[in-house]
Amino acid sequence: MKSIRFSRRRLVTISLAGVMTGLLAPLQRNARGSDFPGYTESKGVLVDLTRCVGCRTCEAACNLENQLPAPERPFNDMSIFNEQSDHLRRPDDKAFTVVNRYDSGSSVSPVYRKIQCNHCQEPACLTSCFVNAYTITAEGAVLYNHQVCVGCRTCMIACPFSVPAFCYSSAFSPQIMKCNFCYPTRLVQGRPPACVEACPRDALTFGERAELLRIARQRIKRNKGRYINYIYGENEAGGTSWLYIAGVPFNEVGFDEDIPKQPIINYVKDFLAIVPMVLTIWPGLFAGIHLLVKRRATAIDNDPKLAESDHDKTAA
């Protein structure tokens, strides 16, 4: 009997302690989403377009690492750059990354640009997903879970960089395909993604995002004239883990410069804020109108003269 009482008291103590910790937790660490500055240890990759020569080694390494289907034409076939007249290649359901060539007006030699998921710090795909299929890890990788995906493709609409791709050819397990930062195979152990390790020109630098921003600024400062003074991805869509520096204006090499400098979710917040308003105000408002209308009808029933005077008014 005594032991039961003891355990009961213990249970109460433990639950109270739990509640108190829960209440105190927000005081210790600011848990509000809007104030969260991002993970400090967040990783990233700096892409230096001035170093890239378009060898497509990164494409091959990515294909191997992620066991993607063999490409229609081998990765050492450079003629693929010549056949991009109408629209350029983009990451799709068979390739997580592609390199495109641009003939920029500001540069004599062509410029190459690697495209993959930029791993936003506040990803639009994640915030737009209604089944929570996307997660972001402390390392900054944005991951997709095919097991809960319904295939609505809202993430493809939401992504400002148009990265997620859909397996339209699959009838029974179509899923979204996109770069996963090599999280399951490499990043989780602190190793750089396959493309970075494969790059023979050191065009891709892996490291902590904060450190990469410092490196980028240094390179721009030390090599006067070689770079445009801009780091693409520092603020785009609220900041991305993958950052770009280039020697030509970014809009000349296919970058969208109109991408908002704030997280995409900010544009949706106005609507999300009215939801609780409508849910709480509408019932009272419309029930009230109904009661007023009903009361007037009863009043007219009791005193038909009211209706007549009303009728005269509308007729006049």
Added chain:
Amino acid sequence: MTKPPHDSVSSAAFSGEPGRIARFVSGKILMAKSPKQYLTLVFSNPFNWLLAVVLAIGIPLLIQRYATGLGSVTHGSQDYPWGLLLGFGLFGMVPLSASGFLLSTAVEIFGRHDLKPIERLALLNGLLGYFFAVVYLLVDLGMPWRLTYPMFVSFGPAAVLFLVAWHVATYLSVQIGEMIPAFAEWIGWDRGKKFIKRITLGLTIAGIILSTLHQGALGALFCYAPGKIHPLWISPEFQWIHFFCSSIYAGLCMVIVVSTLVAFFLRLRCDENFKNSLDRITITLSRGAAYAMVTYLVIKLVALAHDQEWGYLLTGWGGYYVSEMVIGVILPLVLLTYGSRHHLIPMLRIGSLLAVLGILWNRLNTVILCYNWKLHQEIPHFKEVWLVLTILAIYIITYRFILYRLPVLFTWKESDRSNNPAR
């Protein structure tokens, strides 16, 4: 003149419970005709032949879509993830189906009992529109068998689509509830009718809440792509109210269009009350639609001013935008205003049709044409167009099937219960 019944159903019914189910099939489903008489009637109508052709090509395409994937019947574009199926089927059908909540609000909340004769048609139009929007969605979703995942399996409650999914599902149930009285009269289920009558006010208010939010949410979905859609078709602060406000006149005009079709082609099923009050109701609905159009135009202007988009009006896109506004909103507004003032019913009907087409045009512009405006344009695959027509054909068949049987266009009289409802 409706879809032929399944032979196995009627034969099974004959051999099963003696008489009762068979009486139901022959009396209610076949409308007191023998299966042979019924089929002759079905194929005597040339419109049914047209529907048959659409279905004969469309059903195999539907099977192909589920057997070999979306890519085999649509353009399967990575750049245009939402095509015609959603652009027309979801974003177009839903505003045209706002009729249910609008008319039930007018009758039940605002006490406009003069609109009662058309209330059930508006409710049915709403219910079927939503139901078929979900059908379109089931064709377009990558994994349609996971449709209920956001309800039971995995939750993303901060996403706009989460709200759309829940609200459309809930609102479908509300609309089924609102249609129960008509169904109950048809099958003779008095208790069902009485129960719904007691909760009508609750259902109606739930309908207003859910409609406000999900009509708006369909617009707010595009706030996720502020940089991809041409600025004239997106203004994040006002997008939801643009979609909600335009759905008001879309729903009212759709009722005018449907009631016109019904008055011409289903005249036998309309009772005197419906026929005699239709002109008066058309004028009332037109006035309501005109008010909503003026409001819509003003908010559109507010958005232009707020986002400082005047400069775009002088570009080619601006010309296209102005033509959408003039043909899809201003011209119908003029027709509805002039027509309702001078009681010109044909003018009101043309104006309403124009407004309905204008809404479809606006939604297709937002989803497809003005989406990725800086990128290349893509033309939908002909199989996708045909799939859209196929679902539309099934929608029309279902719509007509119900109008022929349930007391929607006529008031039920107890003496009708035996056999043929309308004379």
